[in-house]
Amino acid sequence: xxxxxxxxxxxxxxxxxxxxxxxxxxxxxxxxxxxxxxxxxxxxxxxxxxxxxxxxxxxxxxxxxxxxxxxxxxxxxxxxxxxxxxxxxxxxxxx
Numbered sequence: 001x002x003x004x005x006x007x008x009x010x011x012x013x014x015x016x017x018x019x020x021x022x023x024x025x026x027x028x029x030x031x032x033x034x035x036x037x038x039x040x041x042x043x044x045x046x047x048x049x050x051x052x053x054x055x056x057x058x059x060x061x062x063x064x065x066x067x068x069x070x071x072x073x074x075x076x077x078x079x080x081x082x083x084x085x086x087x088x089x090x091x092x093x094x095x
Contacts, residue, residue: 007046007084012075014085019066023049026071026085028062045074045083 008014018026026047033043053063064071074083 010083
């Protein structure tokens with residue numbers, strides 16, 4: 001994670017705040033224990049909020065709608081792989 005200190009644990013309340021602030025999707029990034037990008041030997045997810053999907057096919061990655069059941073399950077999970085929201089304090093507030 002490039003902004004490791006700005007990631008907050010995903011909760012249902014934080015998901016709702018993102019929706020209230022106009023975010024419609026999250027870019028899903030997977031990271032391993034040694035903090036390298038990885039979707040196979042996964043330790044945790046980092047979710048990057050976005051308002052709209054990119055139109056450029058070269059920028060297509062793994063996105064999930066903010067109101068998806070999967071994200072809500074991750075927000076309510078107490079065990080397993082953790083999910084965090086990468087927070088840019090200049091863009092939005094989740095505190």
